[in-house]
Ligand SMILES: *Cc1c(COP(=O)(O)O)cnc(C)c1O
């Protein structure tokens with residue numbers, strides 16, 4: 001069963017606003033997170049989908065619930081269950097099939113954690129599970145069955161539940177920051193800290209500021225990297241205050257965005273990325289190759305061209321990790337290679353991503369071409 005922390009645990013439901021208010025550019029990102037669609041029938045009604053699809057969604061989403069912020073609705077074609085944005089977040093009964101070769105931990109990440117909240121798989125960099133929840137549930141997620149509660153567990157009790165994860169200065173966040181800084185002091189060869197999750201930009205500004213200031217004090221840390229889907233999903237998260245916090249970080253910053261289809265990139269997303277550029281971060285994109293969504297050179301070329309216009313370069317195109325419930329998204333590697341070849345013939349070299357697969361125990365992601 002999935003153990004992904006869900007938003008209701010993290011955000012209280014006080015101060016609700018109506019659905020009409022929250023996809024505006026001026027809306028508060030916390031309201032958008034809180035007001036995300038969780039009810040299958042609401043989703044079907046809002047998008048003009050047949051009501052009977054709601055039953056299929058409800059039956060399929062067990063353990064990893066439906067979660068779609070309203071900011072995405074305007075980027076989905078109404079009445080089309082095959083829409084390439086909707087498909088990424090739409091639970092289907094195919095998820096319930098047990099398929100040979102698919103498991104809950106294909107990357108063997110559970111054994112790559114030297115300390116609570118830290119994954120140390122590759123030389124010179126560590127990945128930190130900075131926030132366990134996400135503002136959206138991508139059905140192909142490689143961490144959909146991830147045991148956050150186990151991975152984050154401190155050996156010293158008491159351990160508050162996920163619900164208190166980002167609340168209060170004495171909660172588990174300072175503990176995680178301490179655990180990471182202590183690890184970095186013991187491992188001066190680690191020069192890059194990747195704040196990931198879940199979704200690191202669900203941390204509030206104060207928590208992010210403390211991460212950056214604590215990491216900023218460690219001389220052996222050269223770079224801080226974010227792996228985030230937030231500027232794409234909820235561009236309102238990129239506030240002037242956030243840009244200010246990022247700008248004052250003394251280390252070089254890398255922000256790796258996650259999007260899979262050009263239809264995810266609307267005017268508000270482009271504006272958020274423009275704001276992010278003011279923080280002088282290196283902006284990169286990672287995507288997952290997904291059947292029926294972006295397994296086409298046309299779609300990917302448009303995605304890369306659109307983002308290049310705002311200074312974002314493609315970094316990785318990931319072959320799907322074989323996590324239970326995701327087999328219907330898999331694209332054969334031979335097809336992935338053909339797509340990359342076509343991209344090479346059409347785009348400048350810097351707009352062609354590295355097509356990679358994760359191999360447990362390997363010293364880096366494995367290039368597939
Ligand atoms: C992908 C990944 C990284 C980063 O790898 P890069 O090749 O540096 O982008 C680091 N740690 C873990 C656990 C990862 O999965």
Ligand code: SF4
Pocket residue numbers: 133134135136137138140141142143144197198199229258
């Ligand atoms: S945003 Fe990333 S971690 Fe969260 S559900 Fe989507 S793929 Fe998974």
